[in-house]
Amino acid sequence: MGVNVKSSLLEIFLVTLKIGGFTFGGGWAMVPLMRNELVSKRGWLSEEEFMDIVCIAQGFPGPIMVNLSVMCGNRLLGLKGALVALLGSVLPSLVVILLIASALTKFGESSYIKSFLNGMKPALFSVLIYAIYRMRKTVTGSGLAIALALIAFLFVSLLKVNPFFIIAIAALSGTGYGLVKMRK
Numbered sequence: 684m685g686v687n688v689k690s691s692l693l694e695i696f697l698v699t700l701k702i703g704g705f706t707f708g709g710g711w712a713m714v715p716l717m718r719n720e721l722v723s724k725r726g727w728l729s730e731e732e733f734m735d736i737v738c739i740a741q742g743f744p745g746p747i748m749v750n751l752s753v754m755c756g757n758r759l760l761g762l763k764g765a766l767v768a769l770l771g772s773v774l775p776s777l778v779v780i781l782l783i784a785s786a787l788t789k790f791g792e793s794s795y796i797k798s799f800l801n802g803m804k805p806a807l808f809s810v811l812i813y814a815i816y817r818m819r820k821t822v823t824g825s826g827l828a829i830a831l832a833l834i835a836f837l838f839v840s841l842l843k844v845n846p847f848f849i850i851a852i853a854a855l856s857g858t859g860y861g862l863v864k865m866r867k
Contacts, residue, residue: 690727690759692767698725699752699771704779710747712807715814717751727759734818742850748772 698720706713714737721727728736736758740750749772756768790796835853838844 690725690764692760692763694725695756695759695764696767696771699756699768700775703748703752703772704775706748710749710751711814712810713748714751715810715817717748717755718817721755728755732758737818742847742854 702713702716702720706716718733722730722733736754737751740754741747743750749769752768752772753765756764756766760767787796831853835849838849839846
């Protein structure tokens with residue numbers, strides 16, 4: 684259970700509520716925030732545990748933020764932790780999306796609103812680049828790992844291969860490699 688630092692249901696709820704309330708631009712933008720809270724600040728999970736959970740969470744259908752929150756909550760305090768993390772991570776989005784839907788119905792064609800949304804794009808891009816930068820030490824252990832990551836990126840971005848297939852192939856390859864390595 685993490686790195687031997689206790690967490691409570693209330694703390695898990697408040698952390699996921701905070702992250703859910705301040706993450707704009709999609710689920711991947713919250714990964715570095717979640718890592719900072721759970722690994723760096725609170726020590727609830729080790730870097731390796733967090734990265735393992737990220738890898739597993741991205742393989743499931745649905746938003747990465749919800750999957751990651753639920754899996755981290757489960758890792759920390761079991762089913763109750765998972766449910767509290769789920770509530771904390773979706774509650775802000777639910778409230779915000781209801782307010783935005785109401786406002787866009789009235790003001791959606793405003794040039795100010797369109798400019799605001801366009802202005803958020805570079806900020807999101809920088810958050811994603813930062814997330815990649817922070818996770819590189821855990822993910823890239825060798826030149827081969829970097830090469831495989833670049834190949835996967837090219838397949839997904841240029842050849843439009845479904846990421847599920849890349850993840851499935853990587854999981855099967857990693858499992859096979861691990862089994863062969865264990866037999867030696």
